[in-house]
Amino acid sequence: MFLKKLFFIRFLYNGKTVDENVELMEIALSTEHRWLDEWNEDGYENLYPKYKNGGCKAKLAKEQFKKLDETMINIQ
Template sequence: MNASRRFTVVEHLSNEELDDAIDVAQKADETRLVRRLCFVKNLYEGKTQQQAGAAVGVSQPTSSRWARAWNQDGVEGLRPRFGGGRPPKPTPAQWDEICTLLEDGQPWTPREIHALIEDRYGVTYHPSHLARKLRASGMHYAKPRPMDPRHPADAEEILAERLGQALGEDTDEDEEDPVVLGFFR
């Protein structure tokens, strides 16, 4: 039972027009369209879908899909509709713009940064990835504090008192030559 099913190909273009379409697609650097048009050329030469698909390196289901697309819409039916891959992320120029906005409008919370990027560019990042991208750009999340909250209000007085105790004398602020301590390795 060696019945090979032949597929009826609608000849939207003549052989010469098909060759011209392949040349135009090659010049336009549309490699995926060139491959599909070569598949159709093999069908024009009388090959089965499976043989034509094998000649350009695609599976039988893909060759059936391409043949149906050719019969329905011709060259436009074979033109790839999706570029593939992940959705685009901000370009380097857009990322520089984001960094400038973040530097100018400080302070920002991580949530506000996510909202800004999503609203302005339609791009979402995982929080840890966004933190990595910001660090790579020289930015870091930090809580803006005018002073260290662990710092006691009378820190200078405490230092003066402890310094006097360490030197074994009472320090007097009116002295001509104050004692200066340094720490060396």
């Protein structure tokens, strides 16, 4: 889900509207608005999953997240 959130933000920065993202990503409008609110409140850090009750841990190591960050920044 983290990757979808990143793509959502990237699409917005590339000129797509929230409504266009809803159709493109096939996610509920309420979800898209929540993601946008998370981004606006605290930026990138707020997009990370918030695990409760010991849920699933991230499958990527810190270095892999860093590489993903660099890749996302360089996508045009």
